[in-house]
Amino acid sequence: MFTVDQDGYIAALTGYFARQRPQATGIAITDLNIPVATGFSNETVLFTVSWTEDGEAHQDRLVGRLEPSDGPMFPPQGPGLASSCHLQHRVMSVVAEQGAAPLPPLLGYEEDLEPLGRPFFAMGFVDGEVPADNPRYTQSGFLVESSTPAERRRLVESGLEAMAGIHRIDWRAAGLDWLDPSGIGEPTQADQLRIWRGYAERELRYRDHPVLAQALDWLEANDPGDDRIGLSWGDSRIGNVIWQDHRAAAVLDWEACALVPTEADLGWWLMFDRMSFDDMGAPRMDGYPTREEMIAFYEAASGKEVRQPHYWEVFGAMRFCAIFVRLGDRWVAAGLMPDEANPAIPNMVTASLAALLGIENPTPSIL
Structure with missing residues (x-):
């Protein structure tokens, strides 16, 4: 998928760790692995x-996050938030300070990791299992093949508990005003719809996407005006745990992540559940x-x-469709x-969004 100069990575990681631990000597980077799917x-x-x-002598296993060379996948929430790595590091630092959800231990963030020239941060490696996307965890893998019914329930409930912990954060008291897209201390769902409509238009570059366009119109017309604003994880699904x-x-x-009515996270969670079970x-x-x-x-x-689960599931599917x-x-x-x-445009997410809205999909999936 892309060419990796491992020497460049090793030099970059060695320098990074030396700056993180100035007392360290004899630093050696080994077992470098850059998964092809990234x-x-x-x-x-x-x-x-x-x-x-x-x-x-010390040894540790770490995981680094390096900014994509062509920019982040998700739209920035506001000025100064275009770096995905910086955004993640800032919000994870807050969540860790609040003790709101389990996180890997964080190391520092660097804006320009030389010689790679991109934003970067690292965190401790956490051993465990991760439900796969391909093949989907509903079709194969440990949840299907080896987990007991009680274990499956425990996993889902534990994930929802973690989500609820994130939503209990008082975003103002936690100093998350830098994530406010309104710029006036009053973030709303209307701000998110503005952000996502602009993102969709930029990415489409004048191509027609009837289902996405109708979804955005429907979401604006049916905005529930929920004022329970909080920190949203944003990509809330069991495959991200x-x-x-x-x-x-x-x-x-x-x-x-975003400041939005927190029911949005549950909508994204339910959307992935529907796509992983029903749609497959x-x-x-x-x-x-x-x-x-x-x-x-x-x-x-x-x-x-939970007041409007259908609305927030449509919001989640719209976001996924734009992405x-x-x-x-x-x-x-x-x-x-x-x-x-x-x-x-012609994909299974578009089809799922059309089904949620009960509208015709003129762009059947080619996947």
């Missing part, structure tokens, strides 16, 4: 670092909670009434598929 969001860099400090014994050990992938024709495993059970559990864990425009174009640009087979 490059469409932040690049992930796994590595082992060995060093000596105060006469003692590392699990240990079917409990959330580390919540990952914060590049879509996968039976719900024994013990895996139903959508209604997930809503009820989230209400109990968060203390918040897929950028994703499809990146696949073509990377040479993974020809331009005539670009799935930026």
Whole structure:
């Protein structure tokens, strides 16, 4: 998918760690692994670092996040927030300070990691299991093949508990005003619709996307005016959590975070549940909670009434549909598929969004 100069990475990581631990000597980077599937969001860099400090030998396994060379996948929430790595590091630092959800231990952020020349931060490696996207966790993998019904329920409920913990953060008291897209201390859903409409228009570059256009109009017309604004994780799904014994050990992938009615996270969670089970024709495993059970559990864990789950699921599907425009174009640009087979518009997310809205989809999926 992309060419990796490992020497450049090793030099960059060695310098980075030396700046993080000025007392360290004899720093060595080994076991460098840059997964082939990266490059469409932040690049992930796994590595082992060995060093000596105060006469003692140390070793640690770390995970780095490197800004994509062609920019972030998600739209920036405001001025100064265009760096996905910087955004993630800032918000994860706040969540860690608040003790709101389990996170990997964070190292420092650097704006320009030389010689790679891109924003970067690293965090501790957390061992565990991660439900896969391909093949989907509803079709194969540990949840299907080895988990018990009780373990499946525990995993889902633990993830919802982590989400509820994030939503309990008082964003003003936590100093998250820098994430406010309104600029006046009063973020609303209308701000998010403005951001996402602008993003969709930029990515489409005058191409027609009837389903996405109708979804944005519907969302504006049916905005519930929910004033329960809080920190949204943004990409809230079980595949963005590392699990240990079917409990959330580390919540990952914060590049879509925002200040928005927090029910948006539940809508994204439910959207991925629908796409992973219903849209793929996968039976719900024994013990895996139903959508209604997930809503009820989230209400109990968060203390918040779920008022408009359909609206927030449509909002989630609209966001995913807009993101897929950028994703499809990146696949073509990377040479993974020809331009005539670009799935930026005709894809399964567009089909799912049309079904949620009950409208015709004139662009059937080519995937």
